[in-house]
Amino acid sequence: MPGHTLKTEEYFITKEPYFQPVGEEVQVFEAAYRQQLPVLLKGPTGCGKTRFMEYMAWRLKRPLITVSCHDDLTASDLVGRFLIKGGETLWVDGPLTRAVRNGAICYLDEIVEARKDTTVVIHPLADDRRVLPMDKLGELVEAPPEFCLALSYNPGYQSVLKDLKQSTRQRFIALEFAYPVPELEVTIVVQETGVAPEQAAHLVKFANMTRNLKGNGLDEGASTRLLVHAAKLIRGGISPVTACHTAITQALTDDAEMLTAVNELSSSLF
Amino acid sequence: MSRAPLSVSAIQDLLDHCLEVEFSFIKTETPARHLARLPRADQDFILAWVKRLASTHIQLAYQFIERTISVLSALDKGIIEAWAVHAMDIYDRFGLRPALIVIQEVDDFMRQARERKQGTVLAQHARVLLHFLHGLSGRELKLEEGAQAYTDTESVFLPAVISTLETPAENFRIYKVMAAYFWAQNWFGTFRAPLMEFVTQQARPEEFQARFHRLETLRLEACLRRHLPGLYRDMQGVAQALGTAPLPLAWQEAASAVAQPGVDVYAVLRICAAQADRLPPCPPAFYQGAFSLEQVARVQAARLAQEKARFRHALYKLQSELARETAPPLVADAPEFRKQIPEPGAGEQLETMEITVDDKPVPVPENVKKLMTSIIQDLGDLPDEYLVPAGPGEYDPALLGEDAIDPDEVWRGTYHEEGAFLYDEWDYQRQHYHKNWCAVREKTLEPTYDGFVTTTLHKYHGVIKHLRRTFEALRDEDRLLKRQFYGDDVDIDALVEALADTHDGGEMSERLFTRMHRTERNIAVCLMVDMSGSTKGWINLAEREALILLAETLETLGDQYAIYGFSGMARKRCEIYKIKGFDEPYNELVRGRISAVEPKDYTRMGFAIRHLTQVLRAVEARTRILITLSDGKPDDYDSYRGRYGIEDTRRALIEARYAGIHPYCVTIDQEGRDYLPYMYGPAAFNVIDDVAKLPLKISDIYRRLTL
Numbered sequence A: 001m002p003g004h005t006l007k008t009e010e011y012f013i014t015k016e017p018y019f020q021p022v023g024e025e026v027q028v029f030e031a032a033y034r035q036q037l038p039v040l041l042k043g044p045t046g047c048g049k050t051r052f053m054e055y056m057a058w059r060l061k062r063p064l065i066t067v068s069c070h071d072d073l074t075a076s077d078l079v080g081r082f083l084i085k086g087g088e089t090l091w092v093d094g095p096l097t098r099a100v101r102n103g104a105i106c107y108l109d110e111i112v113e114a115r116k117d118t119t120v121v122i123h124p125l126a127d128d129r130r131v132l133p134m135d136k137l138g139e140l141v142e143a144p145p146e147f148c149l150a151l152s153y154n155p156g157y158q159s160v161l162k163d164l165k166q167s168t169r170q171r172f173i174a175l176e177f178a179y180p181v182p183e184l185e186v187t188i189v190v191q192e193t194g195v196a197p198e199q200a201a202h203l204v205k206f207a208n209m210t211r212n213l214k215g216n217g218l219d220e221g222a223s224t225r226l227l228v229h230a231a232k233l234i235r236g237g238i239s240p241v242t243a244c245h246t247a248i249t250q251a252l253t254d255d256a257e258m259l260t261a262v263n264e265l266s267s268s269l270f
Numbered sequence B: 001m002s003r004a005p006l007s008v009s010a011i012q013d014l015l016d017h018c019l020e021v022e023f024s025f026i027k028t029e030t031p032a033r034h035l036a037r038l039p040r041a042d043q044d045f046i047l048a049w050v051k052r053l054a055s056t057h058i059q060l061a062y063q064f065i066e067r068t069i070s071v072l073s074a075l076d077k078g079i080i081e082a083w084a085v086h087a088m089d090i091y092d093r094f095g096l097r098p099a100l101i102v103i104q105e106v107d108d109f110m111r112q113a114r115e116r117k118q119g120t121v122l123a124q125h126a127r128v129l130l131h132f133l134h135g136l137s138g139r140e141l142k143l144e145e146g147a148q149a150y151t152d153t154e155s156v157f158l159p160a161v162i163s164t165l166e167t168p169a170e171n172f173r174i175y176k177v178m179a180a181y182f183w184a185q186n187w188f189g190t191f192r193a194p195l196m197e198f199v200t201q202q203a204r205p206e207e208f209q210a211r212f213h214r215l216e217t218l219r220l221e222a223c224l225r226r227h228l229p230g231l232y233r234d235m236q237g238v239a240q241a242l243g244t245a246p247l248p249l250a251w252q253e254a255a256s257a258v259a260q261p262g263v264d265v266y267a268v269l270r271i272c273a274a275q276a277d278r279l280p281p282c283p284p285a286f287y288q289g290a291f292s293l294e295q296v297a298r299v300q301a302a303r304l305a306q307e308k309a310r311f312r313h314a315l316y317k318l319q320s321e322l323a324r325e326t327a328p329p330l331v332a333d334a335p336e337f338r339k340q341i342p343e344p345g346a347g348e349q350l351e352t353m354e355i356t357v358d359d360k361p362v363p364v365p366e367n368v369k370k371l372m373t374s375i376i377q378d379l380g381d382l383p384d385e386y387l388v389p390a391g392p393g394e395y396d397p398a399l400l401g402e403d404a405i406d407p408d409e410v411w412r413g414t415y416h417e418e419g420a421f422l423y424d425e426w427d428y429q430r431q432h433y434h435k436n437w438c439a440v441r442e443k444t445l446e447p448t449y450d451g452f453v454t455t456t457l458h459k460y461h462g463v464i465k466h467l468r469r470t471f472e473a474l475r476d477e478d479r480l481l482k483r484q485f486y487g488d489d490v491d492i493d494a495l496v497e498a499l500a501d502t503h504d505g506g507e508m509s510e511r512l513f514t515r516m517h518r519t520e521r522n523i524a525v526c527l528m529v530d531m532s533g534s535t536k537g538w539i540n541l542a543e544r545e546a547l548i549l550l551a552e553t554l555e556t557l558g559d560q561y562a563i564y565g566f567s568g569m570a571r572k573r574c575e576i577y578k579i580k581g582f583d584e585p586y587n588e589l590v591r592g593r594i595s596a597v598e599p600k601d602y603t604r605m606g607f608a609i610r611h612l613t614q615v616l617r618a619v620e621a622r623t624r625i626l627i628t629l630s631d632g633k634p635d636d637y638d639s640y641r642g643r644y645g646i647e648d649t650r651r652a653l654i655e656a657r658y659a660g661i662h663p664y665c666v667t668i669d670q671e672g673r674d675y676l677p678y679m680y681g682p683a684a685f686n687v688i689d690d691v692a693k694l695p696l697k698i699s700d701i702y703r704r705l706t707l
């Protein structure tokens, strides 16, 4: 089937994405959305932040524009820039501007990765002015009520230098994401992969063992995402111990002794 | 060609010198005569060790020769070396007497050494087993060597060597099963019952304890079978390899009774008391080790008091935080904490609890969660009196255990060097790492406020001015790049030109944009300053001056930097002196600490490189540099001399490079060219021929390094 090209601001998610709420995140996000408050999603990697945004976009019936931030991301990359075509200058909106104009949900993933001077362009959008100044055009774009700004941020592994500035974070409603309690995580793994519930329960138990090691030799424990990966391998006929080793353990560390220890843990479980 | 053996008198001279016979009145003639019969290589080997031991304690060295002579026939250099090192280590930890015992009981040591060869040594697997224990969840157990295998509810003690089965892999399996079993005692609540009391109340306490121990082990075995089926298979496998007999018939009924899910330690105690006559003595499971009930009671009582205080203090803090967050009207009455079990668990699975206020769960910090787990592990519950926040007056720092650890305190402790960082060291002869070999303590240098800084700034006044000017040009700056293919803005000049060109029928240029270019240096540099005894005098002065000048330069550049001094005396006294941390500004205090840099002990380098590698890794920077300022080869009073030290340092540098760090060395040792290329690589060092020039050159070297 040939790929079908769509402009992001015209792309509506039509099929309900599977999202398992862990707390009141859906209600809080909806309330914030109605009150036109921007939202900050905090949480470790692979705990369902992106999935949550897809789900909310579907629920609120708005297009979702996601920008993955990196350390070379400039303000122009977000807002827009001039191009030249046939001797004429031509302004091209950046993703943030397109989201504002179209009343979409704009999700800036891993915001701390962006350069500090980039982060400030979202400030006027994120307080009660809700406008996007476009200095180069000498214009202001007012955000319609449907527009929503969301950021994600992983407070865990970044260094102090990459902390989010107070002036930025204090503009947002913060939703904290954590790994779900075991029963829910089992449900997620089963739903996502169709693996047997007992297998999923073992995987979740294993994940929690690695999470016990966080800060004790591991920078981060296994995320729900890694569990889903391992479960998919198991569905594909790989033995649980091998699946855990390749999908989870190897992804967590390169330290030889830690690898051995974590493998001993998984072989104790299965 | 082998060299001729040393003569009796030559050996005696050497020994007399080493052992300070003038003062110690030790008789060296007999040992010298024995040694003289050996080939030269063996003589050198033994004499080298005598020397090293003598630097620790004369008596050790003397006893060493005596004993070595008795085992000369079985001369195995590896084992003798290990024996000597072990004795010095024991001396460091426990003093002369125990160390002498090690020397005297050489036969014991030889036997153990042979055992170690086939068996599995705890020290080699300690880290893996510790991670394994921590992964299993619950209170973070420590791992220690013990004559017997048991747990005191805070540490798991395992034997130093296991050589029961034939291969190291199989013996490791025994370690793993044991570790899991002692974890299970803690996790599945063996010590939730006051066992000491129970046992002493019995008519025949010893018999009762043995019976209970076996029966409780059967309960835990069933728990492990349910929770860690893979481990249970390991257990079975080992039992089979050991040829373990099946459980006596008389025990089987009781065994299946305690194997039921939901059976707790109290039920086991009941069965044990009720069936006293029906349960004859039964051989222990291979992994069950010992009970140390008295120790458990002591450790547990101390912990309970401490954790209760800490938990209530944590609630007190939580309370004040909540008060700050909620709107004023709610502050009137303090929040009432309650506990809640989110989902009723399956009985033996430890309950996770939530703390609630007004039926809403409150987020508790990670350390408080751990505290809660530990309390529930002890009591099976979070009793109501724990949920009362501590009053402002109830603050007992001793119970809270919050008083900072004084690095010097550590020497009063024994094996587990609390407050010290442990680093491996590379032994090139054995081609493996000594695990956790160096105990490294980070201390902060006490500042000295003498006239040194003023004098230096005055002395180098002109140089500093020049440095500032040169280095300013290297600073971070934003530059506008013109005529770019892409960019943030249109380059109007270029556009006008281009339009004119097209007008004239020419081709239109595509370079029509301006782009802001940030030259970010983004460098973090850590200076590692040799504070060994040999830097005394001119070298030390030059080092301090160099530090002042370099700091001035770095301030101009805006690079992130840290300064640490290092020195050490044997592997247990490795010291790192913080002069300026990455997060500290360059101020009076830091200048005072630079003034205070003074010669201390020896130059053990590996640990310093390893430690500062960690420090550097924790800072955010694109380029990380580690610059060593030194005056000579790695050297320490134990075996760190010569090739050993060079090889370990080289290894530490390889590890640093592997961690993305660029090491560089500036030395005043004229012989540096002989060994530095081997350690740092052909281009990563600079030998300064005149100490006095170090301060002048250092900035320039740095500039070239980071251009």
Ligand SMILES: Nc1ncnc2c1ncn2[C@@H]1O[C@H](COP(=O)(O)OP(=O)(O)OP(=O)(O)O)[C@@H](O)[C@H]1O
Binding pocket: A018, A019, A020, A021, A022, A043, A044, A045, A046, A047, A048, A049, A050, A051, A052, A154, A188, A192, A224, A225, A228
């Ligand atoms: N609550 C949840 N409901 C459904 N699926 C989930 C949930 N949490 C995690 N997952 C699963 O985990 C995977 C990873 O989640 P997601 O990509 O949303 O993580 P993330 O938080 O955005 O991570 P990152 O910070 O690395 O971008 C999802 O693809 C999904 O399979």
Ligand SMILES: [Mg+2]
Binding pocket: A049, A050, A051, A109
């Ligand atoms: Mg994501």
